[in-house]
Amino acid sequence: MYLDNTHETMPRADLELLQLERLRETLRVAQNSPFYRERLQQAGVAPENIRRHADISRIPFTYKEDLRSQGQALLARPLSEMVRLHASSGTTGQATVIYYTREDIETWAELVARSMYMTGLRPGDVFQNMMGYGLFTGGLGFHYGAERLGALTIPVGAGNSQRQVQLMQQFCTTAVHIIPSYALYLLTTFEHLGVDPRDLPLRLAFIGAEPHTEDVRRRIEEAYGLKAFNSYGLSELNGPGVAFECPEQNGMHVWEDHFLLEVIDPQTLEPAAPGEVGEVVLTNLSRRGMPILRYRTRDLASVVPGSCPCGRSHRRLSRIQGRTDDMLIVKGVNIFPMQIERVLMAMPEVETNYLVELTRENFNDLMCVKVEVQQEFFQEDLKYLKSLQKKITAALKSELLVTPRVELVEPQTLPRSEGKALRVVDRR
Ligand code: ADP
Ligand code: ZN
Secondary structure: OOOHHHOOOOOHHHHHHHHHHHHHHHHHHHOOOOHHHHHHHHOOOOOOOOOOOHHHHHHOOOOHHHHHHHHHHHHOOHHEEEEEEEOOOOOOOOOOOEEEEEHHHHHHHHHHHHHHHOOOOEEEEEEEOOOOOOOHHHHHHHHHHHHHOEHHHHHOOOOOOOHHHHHHHHHHHEEEEHHHHHHHHHHHHHHHHOOHHHHOOEEEEEEOOOOOHHHHHHHHHHHOOOOOEEEEEEEHHHHEEOOOOOOOOEEEOOOOOOEEEEEEEOOOOEOOOOOOOOEEEEEEEOOOOOOOOEEEEEEEEEEEOOOOOOOOOOOOEEOOEEEEEEEEEEEOEEEHHHHHHHHHHHOOOEEEEEEEEEEOOOOEEEEEEEEEOOOOHHHHHHHHHOOOOOOOHHHHHHOOOOOOEEEEOOOOOOOOOOOOOOEEOOOO
């Protein structure tokens, strides 16, 4: 059940002591980088000042902008000791670059292996990695983790839908790593090929890299006949393997022996109580080449209160509700795209794809939500479609407090992405 029993079930008190010890060591390492040497000095923080958890708030935050502008000044070891670099996918703005030593790559692989083992992946499983390889951390991160675990790994990468299905059939794939929106999209290829994914030996899916709702997970599990586990990570903190769901499927355990987790109110910077949504702030506790301290991820989530029945002592993070920077302001109202997804995906008539378009007319914000409708419902009469449109509009209005214009479109007519889904187009 556990790959690393010593650490996964460590009593909280011991785990927190280990964190402090590793944090002091990380500060010592970070002091070798020109960027942190200066930052820590300015803040008057030295490793020996960190004695209790409360002392952590003395360490300055690191922002995405620091990584962009400072680049190699964050390296704590000579460039010649780095064996790999990755860059974030650049969802928001210019990409940031992360460097890894050989030891960092090994630690990372260990964490991804631990994560997948937790869900039940074992040697003997056939793992099809459908995430983009290359600069994006999702592909190689899982690849190394799966090999470390001992699963037979198919490094197919993203896209090429027909080939994905053929590979699953040919090699009897039992586990996949896939972006949730692409998992839904791939169902049309299965349909087209006349293959029922439920007839394949698939039993596990690792879904992540983008926010998604519980209903999306359920749709994937039902359509493929497997268990799907949420996987969270970001390139700034290695990549995947920061937090992962256990078989309880109720929050993602953050590997607290390797990451220091804080959830804060992004305005007041005060810690958020368990169950309260705030910005996730993460610190590397074991990275050697380029450790990052108190990174403001801009991801919004909460700590799941209480302990997990699985026996792991590491705290759990809720689903990511969105990013502080993907909040839309429409007619003065704050809206997160995930709220829209939650409403739409709870409706059985709605297909798996939608698009939000924002425009401005006469100084007024207009919000148009284009929704793909399941074929069977689209064949109904016009009166039916009108009433469905009304129903969706009303549901969105009660969630968002803004009345959108809802357009119903035929399935498979909205643009698709093989990477992270693009759900909002802001033309204002
Ligand atoms: P970019 O910031 O350019 O997208 P990354 O590829 O490093 O670069 O993506 C990390 C981000 O992806 C996270 O900060 C988060 O916003 C999102 N993300 C990753 N995993 C999940 C997940 N399981 N649920 C929701 N969002 C996720
Ligand atoms: Zn658990």
